[in-house]
Amino acid sequence: MRKRNVHIKLDRLKSDLTEISGLEISIGKAIEEEWAEPLGPTPCPSLATLRDWDLKLLQRYKPFYMPYCDVCCLCTMGKCDLTQGKKGACGLDICAQQSRVVLIACCIGAATHTAHARHLVEYLIEKYGCDSPIDVGADVGVEVEAPVTRLVYGEKPKTLGDLEDVLNYLENQITHLLSVAHTGQEGSKLDFESKVFHAGMIDQVGMEVADIAQISAYGLPKADPNAPLVETGMGAIDSTKPVILVIGHNVPPATQIIDYLGEKDLMGSVEVAGICCTAHDLTRYNPRAKIVGPISWQLRFIRSGFSDVIVVDEQCIRTDVLAEAQRTMTPVIATSEKNCLGLPNRTQDPVDQIVSDLVEGRSPGAVIFDTEKVGEVAVRVSMLLSPRRMKFKVIPDLAKVIEETKRCAQCSNAPCRKACPNDLPIPDAMHQASESILEGLANLYDLCIGCGRCESACTNDLPIHSYIIGASKKIVNEEKFKVRVGRGAVQDVEIRKVGGPIVLGEIPGVIALVGCANYPNGGIEVAQMAEEFAKRRYIVMSSGCAAMSIGMYCDEEGKTLYEQFPGEFDAGGIVNVGSCVANSHIAGAAIKIASIFAKRKLRGNYEEIADYIHNRVGAVGIAWGAMSQKAASIASGFWRLGVPVIVGPHGSKYRRMLLGRKDKVKDWYAYDTRTGEKVFVGPCPEHLFYAAETKEEAMVMAAKLCMRPNDTPRGRAIKLYNYIDLHKKLYGVMPDDLHLFVRRDADLPITIKDEVMKILKEKDWKENVIPDPTLLPRLIRGKGGLTDER
Amino acid sequence: MSADPWQTAEIPGPMKALIITKPVIVSGMLKKAKRAIMVVGHEAAEIDFGGERAIDYAIRMAKALQIPVVATAHIAGEFVKRGCDQVWWMPAVDIGNRLQDPDWQGLDGKGQYDLAIFMGITYYMEWTILSGLKHLALHLKTVSLDRHYQPHAFWSFPNISLEEWQKNLKEILNQLEKRL
Numbered sequence: 001m002r003k004r005n006v007h008i009k010l011d012r013l014k015s016d017l018t019e020i021s022g023l024e025i026s027i028g029k030a031i032e033e034e035w036a037e038p039l040g041p042t043p044c045p046s047l048a049t050l051r052d053w054d055l056k057l058l059q060r061y062k063p064f065y066m067p068y069c070d071v072c073c074l075c076t077m078g079k080c081d082l083t084q085g086k087k088g089a090c091g092l093d094i095c096a097q098q099s100r101v102v103l104i105a106c107c108i109g110a111a112t113h114t115a116h117a118r119h120l121v122e123y124l125i126e127k128y129g130c131d132s133p134i135d136v137g138a139d140v141g142v143e144v145e146a147p148v149t150r151l152v153y154g155e156k157p158k159t160l161g162d163l164e165d166v167l168n169y170l171e172n173q174i175t176h177l178l179s180v181a182h183t184g185q186e187g188s189k190l191d192f193e194s195k196v197f198h199a200g201m202i203d204q205v206g207m208e209v210a211d212i213a214q215i216s217a218y219g220l221p222k223a224d225p226n227a228p229l230v231e232t233g234m235g236a237i238d239s240t241k242p243v244i245l246v247i248g249h250n251v252p253p254a255t256q257i258i259d260y261l262g263e264k265d266l267m268g269s270v271e272v273a274g275i276c277c278t279a280h281d282l283t284r285y286n287p288r289a290k291i292v293g294p295i296s297w298q299l300r301f302i303r304s305g306f307s308d309v310i311v312v313d314e315q316c317i318r319t320d321v322l323a324e325a326q327r328t329m330t331p332v333i334a335t336s337e338k339n340c341l342g343l344p345n346r347t348q349d350p351v352d353q354i355v356s357d358l359v360e361g362r363s364p365g366a367v368i369f370d371t372e373k374v375g376e377v378a379v380r381v382s383m384l385l386s387p388r389r390m391k392f393k394v395i396p397d398l399a400k401v402i403e404e405t406k407r408c409a410q411c412s413n414a415p416c417r418k419a420c421p422n423d424l425p426i427p428d429a430m431h432q433a434s435e436s437i438l439e440g441l442a443n444l445y446d447l448c449i450g451c452g453r454c455e456s457a458c459t460n461d462l463p464i465h466s467y468i469i470g471a472s473k474k475i476v477n478e479e480k481f482k483v484r485v486g487r488g489a490v491q492d493v494e495i496r497k498v499g500g501p502i503v504l505g506e507i508p509g510v511i512a513l514v515g516c517a518n519y520p521n522g523g524i525e526v527a528q529m530a531e532e533f534a535k536r537r538y539i540v541m542s543s544g545c546a547a548m549s550i551g552m553y554c555d556e557e558g559k560t561l562y563e564q565f566p567g568e569f570d571a572g573g574i575v576n577v578g579s580c581v582a583n584s585h586i587a588g589a590a591i592k593i594a595s596i597f598a599k600r601k602l603r604g605n606y607e608e609i610a611d612y613i614h615n616r617v618g619a620v621g622i623a624w625g626a627m628s629q630k631a632a633s634i635a636s637g638f639w640r641l642g643v644p645v646i647v648g649p650h651g652s653k654y655r656r657m658l659l660g661r662k663d664k665v666k667d668w669y670a671y672d673t674r675t676g677e678k679v680f681v682g683p684c685p686e687h688l689f690y691a692a693e694t695k696e697e698a699m700v701m702a703a704k705l706c707m708r709p710n711d712t713p714r715g716r717a718i719k720l721y722n723y724i725d726l727h728k729k730l731y732g733v734m735p736d737d738l739h740l741f742v743r744r745d746a747d748l749p750i751t752i753k754d755e756v757m758k759i760l761k762e763k764d765w766k767e768n769v770i771p772d773p774t775l776l777p778r779l780i781r782g783k784g785g786l787t788d789e790r
Numbered sequence: 791m792s793a794d795p796w797q798t799a800e801i802p803g804p805m806k807a808l809i810i811t812k813p814v815i816v817s818g819m820l821k822k823a824k825r826a827i828m829v830v831g832h833e834a835a836e837i838d839f840g841g842e843r844a845i846d847y848a849i850r851m852a853k854a855l856q857i858p859v860v861a862t863a864h865i866a867g868e869f870v871k872r873g874c875d876q877v878w879w880m881p882a883v884d885i886g887n888r889l890q891d892p893d894w895q896g897l898d899g900k901g902q903y904d905l906a907i908f909m910g911i912t913y914y915m916e917w918t919i920l921s922g923l924k925h926l927a928l929h930l931k932t933v934s935l936d937r938h939y940q941p942h943a944f945w946s947f948p949n950i951s952l953e954e955w956q957k958n959l960k961e962i963l964n965q966l967e968k969r970l
């Protein structure tokens with residue numbers, strides 16, 4: 001038995017432990033020791049427990065600050081001008097201030113996932129009971145059911161009730177982390193960064209708790225590589241039926257809609273379609289639901305008038321959703337305490353009355369916290385309102401687009417274009433449209449992220465985004481795709497099969513395409529990256545909006561990538577794990593490689609597992625459209641595990657990169673555990689956080705970032721071949737840094753051996769050892785503390 | 791001439807770039823620099839002046855000044871194709887990171903640069919990199935030769951038309967090439 005320094009909810013104490021209710025144990029809870037694996041050195045790490053590990057990484061991958069604002073305005077001593085070395089009134093400089101803002105962003109992200117998890121767990125406990133078992137794939141042999149939680153928290157959660165204890169720890173840490181950002185707390189930029197890593201790690205556990213809870217209780221696909229394909233895209237929605245649109249990330253209200261439809265045998269009569277991660281989770285719950293598209297599809301779908309009622313839960317919902325919905329006479333039901341939209345709380349009112357008020361237009365919407373009531377109200381409102389609304393839309397038809405664009409003043413300073421995050425040539429397209437040429441506007445369809453900023457900026461109040469959609473009618477109608485439902489975790493047996501090839505380098509890498517849809521050039525770039533790497537027999541993983549984008553393009557035969565490539569965690573697979581919170585399974589897969597394949601101790605043993613992953617598991621995250629604070633915290637969770645993350649050009653606005661310097665030879669030494677010697681391992685991986693300017697650059701860098709010091713010669717040769725081949729194909733030249741990655745002759749890809757050797761000779765290249773690498777001196781054999789039992 | 795960022799909300803703070811009102815400002819500065827470097831992003835290979843591309847001007851400028859060019863993103867091959875042998879390549883954030891390090895010895899190992907000319911990187915990304923350099927690279931002056939105002943540069947054109955931009959670049963080249 002041991003104690004944890006956490007708080008426990010009083011009502012839970014009363015119900016579960018009645019014999020000790022009233023006892024003052026708010027500082028700790030007794031936990032039964034039932035797990036044979038001995039406890040590692042860092043269970044439930046607090047803010048500074050893993051600081052040494054963080055500083056090791058930050059020594060290699062130093063922050064390059066790119067301040068997004070010259071001033072700090074967080075307290076009333078400011079605004080403080082921090083330009084060129086000036087300090088603020090509190091003493092902070094511009095670098096620490098950037099780190100502080102990144103920390104705040106990551107705390108927001110971690111709090112959001114953890115609060116989401118808390119809501120889900122409490123809700124599911126109420127519905128299914130505290131003892132409802134955690135099962136993410138027992139039937140397919142998933143024994144390591146919560147790898148991130150085991151690693152960080154140091155326990156195996158067996159029931160939903162156990163997850164509450166984990167959440168107590170996370171909430172405790174997030175509170176401490178947020179307090180660090182107060183004026184006059186932390187003063188060192190690197191210590192801020194270490195806390196950023198901590199927030200990311202906490203976030204990863206929060207995501208895992210949320211997803212394993214919903215997989216277990218709702219019976220979502222359990223590590224199923226053959227999860228069904230679901231219909232996706234605006235053209236896939238049958239608008240002859242009543243349509244319920246769900247938006248957000250927290251799925252319980254949406255599941256009640258499906259349940260109500262099932263109970264009333266109405267499943268085929270009403271369309272239920274989702275945007276953003278609720279869509280993923282709802283299709284995991286019932287694949288007859290449909291995915292409209294990623295976050296950027298909100299305005300276009302709402303304005304198209306398809307939805308007869310909109311149900312929002314939490315996160316990434318347009319905050320003007322109510323105003324937009326009112327334009328198409330669509331009522332909105334808000335279901336989360338975090339997002340009430342100024343609507344009246346109707347939770348206690350009779351269903352008939354709420355339905356009547358919404359259908360008759362007496363109220364633009366309602367807050368309903370009772371999810372069962374949400375299900376019934378949403379279905380009944382959609383069915384009653386559908387014939388009345390007649391799919392009333394505010395997207396103009398082609399003739400109206402031509403007529404209305406004549407009102408464009410062709411403003412000399414182009415405020416619409418200057419407001420557009422992607423600098424789209426709006427005035428030119430408007431001018432063409434006014435002359436009946438609609439291609440210009442239609443060409444913007446794929447590039448537009450649906451933010452609506454152009455409309456807010458337009459001097460003539462023109463609904464530019466609606467014109468883009470109106471001019472793209474044909475594209476919209478043809479938007480019918482297939483996305484493989486989020487499968488959840490990776491099976492232990494899959495890890496056993498591919499763990500070796502990944503660690504030895506024979507599978508050239510795991511590329512995780514994740515994150516939001518703030519793309520610089522449309523979602524197609526994500527699909528193109530997925531296709532290229534899957535064809536090269538990398539393992540491609542995906543989640544969230546990126547997973548939808550991957551499915552929204554077809555080959556000549558009309559097949560999407562999910563139909564062309566298998567969903568197995570194996571070379572050449574495209575593995576959609578699910579929604580944002582399912583990102584934890586990507587980290588989980590890397591952790592399981594260390595645990596299941598390499599038999600490293602997992603329990604509360606963070607440093608060693610992260611060291612293993614950093615040196616041996618060639619995984620790279622690409623968040624091409626990363627936008628939110630959650631995306632920031634997700635990335636930082638991967639950084640602490642030593643997994644590099646690439647973001648698109650908009651990601652440069654995250655204020656700082658974590659960049660290695662391949663020109664600094666001394667930065668790239670690791671210990672050889674066999675001898676204790678420090679050996680040159682090359683810049684593998686070269687960066688920890690990095691914004692690429694173009695898709696081509698991102699792909700070449702991703703291939704390079706998959707190299708790890710542990711690669712066998714055969715594995716390194718495969719990785720080098722892909723790096724060189726992509727570099728030649730996309731850059732048009734050979735790489736100039738091969739001498740840093742070739743350790744010996746045998747590393748050279750046979751087909752280009754002579755060509756590379758010539759370059760190496762020019763660089764005065766010398767052979768190097770291939771170590772058994774670690775950054776942790778305690779893992780050196782013979783020096784005590786070795787835990788590697790292989 | 792107003793110094794407004796091209797993207798309306800990308801306002802910096804108390805320090806803003808000086809406006810290049812005449813091409814001679816740039817050519818004068820380039821001539822004065824002891825160690826200058828050009829950083830050219832992927833848009834330079836895309837921007838078409840009707841036959842010539844922005845990258846062609848960058849190459850001529852580098853040749854006239856005998857300075858190295860760093861091609862960012864994936865456009866190294868475009869330089870090589872055009873016979874430019876003064877080209878290095880690395881990601882935009884990497885060259886930014888090296889330029890802010892006072893101890894970096896440059897591409898040739900002969901020391902840090904005192905002037906960096908930027909062109910062709912996606913607006914908001916060049917904006918953030920120039921911000922990093924404004925704050926941290928006190929040894930360095932930066933010039934944006936893009937056609938949109940970059941407030942974090944030391945010197946920048948205001949927002950100008952494609953034609954005006956081409957005219958300015960040509961004029962700068964004339965003045966530099968005259969020196970040869």
Ligand code: SF4
Nearest residue numbers: 420448449451452454
């Ligand atoms: S809605 Fe589209 S076109 Fe308008 S500003 Fe946003 S991205 Fe640009």
Ligand code: SF4
Nearest residue numbers: 408409411416458459
């Ligand atoms: S701001 Fe409005 S009126 Fe002016 S150019 Fe843009 S679309 Fe036309």
